[in-house]
Amino acid sequence: MEQQASDRYRESLRRGHVAVVKGRPKEAIKHYREASQLAGGRALPFVSMGSVYLQMQRPREAIEAFDEALQRAPADVSAMRGKAAALEAAGHAEQAQAILTRAAELEAMERAGQGHHPAVDQQHRELEEQVMVGSRARAEGDLDAAAAAFRAAARGYAALDAFDPAIDACLRALEARPGDIDVHFTMAHLYLRRGWAELGVQRVMLIERRLSVDADPRRRAALQALARDYRSLAPDLETIAAAPG
Numbered sequence: 417m418e419q420q421a422s423d424r425y426r427e428s429l430r431r432g433h434v435a436v437v438k439g440r441p442k443e444a445i446k447h448y449r450e451a452s453q454l455a456g457g458r459a460l461p462f463v464s465m466g467s468v469y470l471q472m473q474r475p476r477e478a479i480e481a482f483d484e485a486l487q488r489a490p491a492d493v494s495a496m497r498g499k500a501a502a503l504e505a506a507g508h509a510e511q512a513q514a515i516l517t518r519a520a521e522l523e524a525m526e527r528a529g530q531g532h533h534p535a536v537d538q539q540h541r542e543l544e545e546q547v548m549v550g551s552r553a554r555a556e557g558d559l560d561a562a563a564a565a566f567r568a569a570a571r572g573y574a575a576l577d578a579f580d581p582a583i584d585a586c587l588r589a590l591e592a593r594p595g596d597i598d599v600h601f602t603m604a605h606l607y608l609r610r611g612w613a614e615l616g617v618q619r620v621m622l623i624e625r626r627l628s629v630d631a632d633p634r635r636r637a638a639l640q641a642l643a644r645d646y647r648s649l650a651p652d653l654e655t656i657a658a659a660p661g
Contacts, residue, residue, distance in 0.1 A: 425454040429549045432464055433564035441468050452484075459489035460542040464568070466498045470505065478502035489538050493519050493575045519575075543572045547585060554592055563593035570602050582606055597626055597635065605642060613649040624656060 428451035435444035445468055452461035466481035482499035485492055496519040503512035550565030566589035573582035583606060589599045600623050607616035620643060627636050643657035 422455075425451050425458075426545070426549050426552060428454060429461065429464070429546075430553050430558070430561050430565065432461075433549070433553070433568070434558065434561040436468060437560040437564045441472050444468050457488055458542060458545075459485035459492050459495055459538070460545065462488070463492065463495050463498060466495070466502065470498065470502055473505070475502040475505040479506065489542075491522050492539050492542075493522055494539070494572050496522075497575060539572065539576060540578070543569050543576075543581070543585075546572065547588070550585075550588060550592075554588075559592040563589045563596055563599070566592065567596065567599055567602070570599065574602060574606055577609075579606060579610055595626075597623060600626075601635075601638065601642070608642070608646040608649065611649075613646075616646065617650045617652050620656065621652060 428447050432444045432447035432451065435441070435447060445465055448461045448465045448468070452458070452465070455461070462481045462485035466478045466485065469475070469478035469481055479499060479502045482495045482502060485495035486499065489495065496515050500512040500515040500519070503509075503515070546565050546569035550562045550569065553559075553561035553565060566585045570582050570585035570589060573579075573585060583603065586599050586603045586606070589596055593599075600619050604616050604619035604623065607613075607619060610616075620639065623635075623639055627639065640657055640659065643653040647653040647657045
């Protein structure tokens with residue numbers, strides 16, 4: 417019976433990811449809510465809901481969803497950063513900054529290896545669940561859902577500065593959807609933050625080539641911001657950072 421509930425939970429997550437990929441946010445919310453009811457103690461469905469509400473430009477609902485996640489996992493960095501973004505969108509910049517500061521403190525503790533915090537361990541278990549959802553979708557031939565699940569796992573691991581599993585999730589996502597530009601963004605950020613300039617610049621230049629063919633002002637701005645953050649590492653990044661938007 418417990419295994420059946422776990423399977424239904426993963427299936428609801430998978431359907432939510434599919435709905436997001438297909439541009440059906442209301443349907444995604446429905447499936448994530450189903451997942452939350454099947455596993456009431458898990459933060460992940462609420463983090464996913466909050467992210468969708470943010471995309472829908474509904475910050476109040478996003479804040480409520482991230483709060484639900486934080487009730488279940490008070491040190492969930494993804495939920496904290498999501499809530500900060502929602503607060504920022506709602507015009508509460510000071511509250512957003514306070515949460516980002518706390519998230520950064522937790523990340524620093526994790527990097528310093530100051531023991532295992534139960535809430536951080538829970539986040540890792542949730543992210544492993546995401547990877548399992550992606551693996552199941554891949555096995556079933558649903559490559560869009562697989563890529564979405566692996567991408568979400570990669571971002572979650574990146575928020576925890578867990579480099580190896582983050583890169584592994586990125587590679588799994590690219591196996592499903594090689595042209596997923598958002599995954600290339602995540603990999604570029606991870607490599608550059610790690611100090612692996614050559615690999616990071618390669619990813620940045622790949623994104624640059626893609627955007628020169630398929631114009632996307634939002635992603636262009638994100639690429640320039642990334643290049644500005646790390647422009648001291650390579651001349652190519654300085655060039656992209658200084659290019660007109």
